[in-house]
Amino acid sequence: MxxxxxxxxxxxxxxxxxxxxxxxxxHGFSSTVYVDVTAGDAGHVRTAVELEYDLYIVSAADYGRDDALFRAGTDAFEAAHDAAMGAALNAHRDAALRYVTERFAVSAAGAACTAAPAGDFTVGGREGVPYARVVLQWSCPRRADTHQVRSALFPDHETYVKGVKTIVTYRLDGRAGSAVLDATRPSFSTGQPWQRRFGEFFRLGAEHLLTxxxxxxxxxxxxxxxxxxxxxxxxxxxxxxxxxxxxxxxxxxxxxxxxxxxxxxxxxxxxxxxxxxxxxxxxxxxxxxxxxxxxxxxxxxxxxxxxxxxxxxxxxxxxxxxxxxxxxxxxxxxxxxxxxxxxxxxxxxxxxxxxxxxxxxxxxxxxxxxxxxxxxxxxxxxxxxx
Structure with missing residues (x-):
C-alpha cells in the first residue's frame, strides 16, 4: 500500500x-496566430490577422511602453466583453497596430510592402478564448508572381508564451493553400514546393499531440x-x-x-x-x-x-x-x-x-x-x- x-x-x-x-x-503554454491572406483590389494584398487577446495586450503595451493600453485592455479582458475589448484596442490604435506591423510583413519579389489598416479592431472567440482581429491592406512597390509572408509575433524573448505557431491560409498569386510558421521557419512563399508544406503539417500534427x-x-x-x-x-x-x-x-x-x-x-x-x-x-x-x-x-x-x-x-x-x-x-x-x-x-x-x-x-x-x-x-x- x-x-x-x-x-x-x-x-x-x-x-x-x-x-x-x-x-x-x-494548450496552456503555447499560442496560435491565424492569418488569412487574399488578393485585394488593384494589386493589393489583404491580410486578416487574429491574435490571442490577452497576450496581444500585454505584448503590445510592453513593446510600445503604453501603460494606458495595458490598463484598458486588462480591464476589458476581466469584464469578458468583446465590444469593450475591441474598444480598448481602437482607443490605442497606434500602439496596437505598431506591434503587428513591425513583427509581421508581406513582400513581393523581395521588396517590402506597406501596410495600412482596413477597418477597426474586432474581438471574437476561438476555442472559447478571446481573439483580436485586425485587417491590413498591403501596397507593394512592384507586381510579382509570388509573395512572401514573414511573422515574428509573440517571440520567445518576450517570455509571455513559448512555441507560437502562425497558421496561414492563402488565396493569392493564383494559388491556394496553408502554411505553418514558427521560430524555426518564420516565413513562407506562395511559390513554396508542396513537399515543404506537407512537412510542416506533419510536424504540426506531431507537436500538437505531444503538447x-x-x-x-x-x-x-x-x-x-x-x-x-x-x-x-x-x-x-x-x-x-x-x-x-x-x-x-x-x-x-x-x-x-x-x-x-x-x-x-x-x-x-x-x-x-x-x-x-x-x-x-x-x-x-x-x-x-x-x-x-x-x-x-x-x-x-x-x-x-x-x-x-x-x-x-x-x-x-x-x-x-x-x-x-x-x-x-x-x-x-x-x-x-x-x-x-x-x-x-x-x-x-x-x-x-x-x-x-x-x-x-x-x-x-x-x-x-x-x-x-x-x-x-x-x-x-x-x-x-x-
Whole structure:
C-alpha cells in the first residue's frame, strides 16, 4: 500500500503542476496566430490577422511602453466583453497596430510592402478564448508572381508564451493553400514546393499531440486499461478511426461544435476511460461485454477528440485538394506520435504485470486514479469556465 500511496502522491503533485501552470484548456503554454491572406483590389494584398487577446495586450503595451493600453485592455479582458475589448484596442490604435506591423510583413519579389489598416479592431472567440482581429491592406512597390509572408509575433524573448505557431491560409498569386510558421521557419512563399508544406503539417500534427496534455492523458488511460497487445491495438484503432472522421469533417467546415461543449467532454473522456479500468479491469480481463463496451466508449469519445484536434488547427478555408492533403498529413503526424508512445509505454507496463504482478497492478491502478482525478478537475474547470 505504501507503493500505491507514493505513486498517487506523485501523480497528485504532477497534477498540481499541470493545473497551476496554465488555463484549463489543452494548450496552456503555447499560442496560435491565424492569418488569412487574399488578393485585394488593384494589386493589393489583404491580410486578416487574429491574435490571442490577452497576450496581444500585454505584448503590445510592453513593446510600445503604453501603460494606458495595458490598463484598458486588462480591464476589458476581466469584464469578458468583446465590444469593450475591441474598444480598448481602437482607443490605442497606434500602439496596437505598431506591434503587428513591425513583427509581421508581406513582400513581393523581395521588396517590402506597406501596410495600412482596413477597418477597426474586432474581438471574437476561438476555442472559447478571446481573439483580436485586425485587417491590413498591403501596397507593394512592384507586381510579382509570388509573395512572401514573414511573422515574428509573440517571440520567445518576450517570455509571455513559448512555441507560437502562425497558421496561414492563402488565396493569392493564383494559388491556394496553408502554411505553418514558427521560430524555426518564420516565413513562407506562395511559390513554396508542396513537399515543404506537407512537412510542416506533419510536424504540426506531431507537436500538437505531444503538447496537448489532455490528448496525452487520454492515450495514457487507454494504455493503462489494456492488458494485452490486442486490446491496445483495438482501442487505439477505435480512437484513431473516430477522431480522424470528425477531424476531417470539422476542419473542412462540414461539422461545427462549440468549444464550450467539446473541451469539457474531452476532459470527461479522460476521467471515464481511466476509471473504466478500475471498474471493470478486475473482471474477466477485458473480454466480452466489458471489452466491446470499452471500445464503444473509446470510439464515441474519439469523435469528440477529433473536434478538439480540428479546433486547435483552426483552418477556415474553402475546400481544395491541397487543403485536404494538408489535413491528411497533419493527421498522419498525430498518428505517428500516438503509435510511437504506445510502442514505448505499453511494453513497459505489460512487462511489469508479468514480471512483478503486484507492482504492475498497483502502478496501473495508481495511474488510472491519477489520470481520472485530473480529468474530473479539468471537466469541472471547463464547465464552470464556459
Amino acid at each position: 505504501r507503493t500505491v500511496a507514493a505513486a498517487v502522491l506523485g501523480l497528485a503533485a504532477a497534477a498540481g503542476v499541470l493545473l497551476s501552470a496554465g488555463p484549463a484548456l489543452a 496537448g496534455a489532455d490528448h496525452l492523458l487520454f492515450l495514457l488511460a487507454l494504455i493503462a486499461g489494456s492488458r494485452r497487445p490486442r486490446e491496445i491495438v483495438l482501442a487505439a484503432t477505435a480512437f484513431t478511426v473516430a477522431h480522424s472522421v470528425t477531424f476531417m469533417l470539422a476542419a473542412l467546415g462540414l461539422v461545427e461544435v462549440p468549444a464550450g461543449i467539446v473541451e469539457p467532454v474531452i476532459a470527461l473522456s479522460i476521467a471515464v476511460v481511466a476509471a473504466w479500468h478500475l471498474a471493470a479491469g478486475s473482471r474477466a480481463g477485458s473480454r466480452g461485454r466489458a471489452g466491446w463496451g470499452r471500445l464503444g466508449v473509446v470510439f464515441c469519445f474519439g469523435l469528440v477528440h477529433g473536434l478538439g484536434f480540428a479546433g486547435a488547427l483552426g483552418i477556415d478555408e474553402a475546400f481544395s485538394w491541397t487543403l485536404l492533403w494538408s489535413l491528411l498529413v497533419f493527421n498522419v503526424g498525430i498518428e505517428t506520435v500516438q503509435l510511437a508512445l504506445i510502442a514505448a509505454v505499453f511494453p513497459v507496463l505489460a512487462g511489469l504485470r508479468r514480471g512483478c504482478p503486484r507492482v504492475g497492478r498497483w502502478l496501473t491502478g495508481a495511474v488510472s486514479v491519477g489520470v481520472s482525478v485530473i480529468g474530473l478537475i479539468w471537466f469541472v474547470q471547463r464547465t464552470l469556465g464556459g
